[in-house]
Amino acid sequence: MEMRERWLQIEAAVEEETKKESIEDGHSPVKGGSEFGPAPEVDKMTPEMALAEAERFEEVIVEAANVSGIVEVSGFKVEPPTIPDVIEIIHGADDRVRVGNTTVYPWRTICHLEIAAPNGKAYIGTGAFIGPRVVLTAGHCVYLHADGGWARKIRVIPGRNGGSSCPSSGTSSVCPYGYADATQYTSVKGWVNNKDSDYDYAVIILPANQKLGNTVGWMGLANLSMGSLLGLNVNSSGYPGDKPYGTQWWNSNNILAVTGRRLYYRIDTMGGQSGSPVWRYKDGQRHIIGIHTTGGSPYNGATRINDDVFNNLVNWKNL
Amino acid sequence: MRIEGTVVEVYETWPLQLSIEAADGLYHIGLHPDTKIKRRGHPAGAMEIKDHVRIAIDGTISGPKALLADSIELL
Numbered sequence: 001m002e003m004r005e006r007w008l009q010i011e012a013a014v015e016e017e018t019k020k021e022s023i024e025d026g027h028s029p030v031k032g033g034s035e036f037g038p039a040p041e042v043d044k045m046t047p048e049m050a051l052a053e054a055e056r057f058e059e060v061i062v063e064a065a066n067v068s069g070i071v072e073v074s075g076f077k078v079e080p081p082t083i084p085d086v087i088e089i090i091h092g093a094d095d096r097v098r099v100g101n102t103t104v105y106p107w108r109t110i111c112h113l114e115i116a117a118p119n120g121k122a123y124i125g126t127g128a129f130i131g132p133r134v135v136l137t138a139g140h141c142v143y144l145h146a147d148g149g150w151a152r153k154i155r156v157i158p159g160r161n162g163g164s165s166c167p168s169s170g171t172s173s174v175c176p177y178g179y180a181d182a183t184q185y186t187s188v189k190g191w192v193n194n195k196d197s198d199y200d201y202a203v204i205i206l207p208a209n210q211k212l213g214n215t216v217g218w219m220g221l222a223n224l225s226m227g228s229l230l231g232l233n234v235n236s237s238g239y240p241g242d243k244p245y246g247t248q249w250w251n252s253n254n255i256l257a258v259t260g261r262r263l264y265y266r267i268d269t270m271g272g273q274s275g276s277p278v279w280r281y282k283d284g285q286r287h288i289i290g291i292h293t294t295g296g297s298p299y300n301g302a303t304r305i306n307d308d309v310f311n312n313l314v315n316w317k318n319l
Numbered sequence: 320m321r322i323e324g325t326v327v328e329v330y331e332t333w334p335l336q337l338s339i340e341a342a343d344g345l346y347h348i349g350l351h352p353d354t355k356i357k358r359r360g361h362p363a364g365a366m367e368i369k370d371h372v373r374i375a376i377d378g379t380i381s382g383p384k385a386l387l388a389d390s391i392e393l394l
Contacts, residue, residue: 115332119381121349124333140330146349146385195347197328197338241333271365272333295329296370 017225022310024317026220026286027213028105096268099161099237099248103176106279106286108159108216111135112239112246113204113275116155118148126238127156128277128288129218131317133206135182137275138293138303139191142202154204156180158216160239160246174246180210186316198261200293201303203316219279221317222287223310229258229289236267236292238276249273256299261306263290264299271295278302320386322346323375323394326368335365337388339374347385348376355390363393 099107113125123144127137135156142151156179157166163174171178182204190199206212224232237250257264263278269292278290290302303309324341334350356363368374368391378388 117349119387121351121387123336138330138332140336141332144336144349145347146336146381146387148382195338195345197330200330269331270333271331271335274331293330295331300331 015227018227020307021225021228022221022223022307023287024221024310024314026106026109026218028217029214094268095253096240096243096249096251098243099250102159102161102248105217106219107237107248107250108177109213109218110159110237110248110277112157112160112248113137113141114155114157115141115144115151116153117144118150118152121147124239124241124272125274126272126276126292127204128275129158129213129216130203130221130288130313131218131319132211132213133180133208134213134317134319135204135206136277136288136291136313137202137204138291139187139200139202140293141275142185142204143187143192145195150185152183154182154185156182156204156206156212157246158212160248162244162247164245177212177216180206180212182206186319188312197293198303201291201309203313203319205319218317219277220285220287221305221310221313222280222289223305223307224280224289226258229255229263229304231255232280232289234265234267234278234280234289236269236273236276236278238269238273238292240270241272242270258304261304261309263302263304265302266298267292267300269295269300320380321375321377322386323373326370326372326374329368329370335368337368339376344384348378349381349385349387350391351387351389354388356393357390358393367393 109129111127113127115123115125125141127135130136157175158177161174166175166179184205185202187202188199190196232255235252240249251268253265253267255263255265273292276292277288278292279286279288289305292302294301322341324339327340328338330336334352337348339346373394375392376388377390378386381387
């Protein structure tokens with residue numbers, strides 16, 4: 001099937017789905033300062049741009065060997081993009097850009113996570129506020145199957161900007177909003193019981209007296225249709241382990257494949273960026289549409305905010 | 320314990336977590352910061368652990384179908 005024909009088929013098929021999109025707006029309590037960080041965030045691609053990108057991509061993968069995943073659209077299936085057998089997580093040049101000022105919105109809503117596993121091991125991850133004391137992240141940041149289950153403690157540091165440690169109380173230039181130690185989490189059975197990466201998402205609930213979200217704000221949430229997601233240029237920012245400790249790095253790229261529960265893109269990522277928000281910036285509004293979870297070949301991936309994820313998050317955000 | 324399998328997912332915490340498909344099912348693997356990663360006996364980087372890559376892991380059982388990796392050989 002020709003790529004253009006496929007695209008038109010997808011557009012037609014998701015028209016009904018598009019009508020069911022759900023949006024929950026974010027909150028930015030602090031006025032002033034640039035809304036932009038290291039570079040202008042990207043807006044939605046036009047369909048023409050998306051099609052050009054898809055055609056370019058298809059040209060690139062003409063000699064591909066592997067096929068995985070099915071793009072399901074409103075009850076029927078179309079052929080998935082063919083997946084080339086390439087072996088990079090950083091796709092080509094590393095395009096990540098350091099966020100210099102993490103005290104402006106939305107960068108301050110993004111959190112460095114220091115995770116203490118039940119067996120004593122330490123991990124680094126990323127999260128993002130979605131409510132006054134609720135931080136969205138990956139399921140594997142709070143429930144670690146190889147390390148004994150639920151994290152013993154997670155230190156949540158909004159807008160961290162380097163430094164080896166935060167002061168035990170108050171704020172500092174590298175921990176501009178201090179931190180909160182959390183021991184309460186919520187995830188779903190699909191991840192906790194079934195170890196299914198399609199359900200790899202969770203929230204961290206901060207202590208009731210540490211509603212740091214009221215200070216830093218949060219981005220909104222969006223459950224977008226497949227038609228809106230394919231080709232969409234999205235942003236992600238997090239705390240990779242291969243960069244100076246506790247520094248935040250941003251990147252953006254297009255969504256190249258979508259399933260009912262996953263998003264795939266070539267945003268450059270590394271270990272430590274699990275749980276990073278993947279968001280759309282459109283008409284001055286930011287809405288998280290996925291939670292970064294995995295590096296892979298050829299795509300990196302996120303848990304998609306679909307109907308049930310969106311409904312869960314809306315229910316959890318005001319815990 | 321030593322198991323062999325194919326990488327299914329690379330979870331991007333730091334250090335990484337993996338799921339691999341072995342002969343007797345899906346395993347979850349936790350790496351240490353000092354987990355030794357090798358290819359044909361030579362040191363390799365964590366970035367070389369990718370989906371679809373076959374690996375052998377020496378490590379400690381940490382739960383049902385769960386392992387903490389002391390070393391990983393890229394096969």
